[in-house]
Amino acid sequence: MLKALSMELKHGFETSNANQVEIRGLCEDLGKKIDDLAGRTAALEEEVGELRVVVEENREQIRCLKEGETGVMAKMESLENNLRRNNLRLFRVPKGLEEGDLKGFLALLLKQEVNVEMSEEDIAKDIQRVHRVPAKMPSNRVRPRKILAYFRHTP
Secondary structure, eight states: OHHHHHHHHHHHHHHHHHHHHHHHHHHHHHHHHHHHHHHHHHHHHHHHHHHHHHHHHHHHHHHHHHHHHHHHHHHHHHHHHHHHTTEEEEOSOOTTTTTTOHHHHHHHHHHHHSOOSSOHHHHHHHEEEEEEOOOSSOOSOOOOOOEEEEESSOO
């Protein structure tokens, strides 16, 4: 009986040793996996840090661009307003008075009515473009359309 008990104990130790070896192997595998995950986590944290820096740089660039856009918009509005200063609108000029030469008609009108001290040819050279404003909608009223002239220089 002692022999059987001894054999059983020996077998138990062998099984226990085998289980310990298996547990050690599993612990080593688990340790390797944890080390691998720790390395990947560190790499991801470093990448996230780099991305944060890039995001902050982009935010600063966007802020600078928005400030620049505000300045450009103000400058554009100023330029548009300056361009309008060279515009002249004439109201209630009956159609047909210009006889097909709106630029010549305007030069003559300015020479005679406004007493501009330039020749009609020089006035016509300073007129960059002149046209009648298109009608918005057909109407029953027979009101003449406005004449819009744009000058190269303020007359």
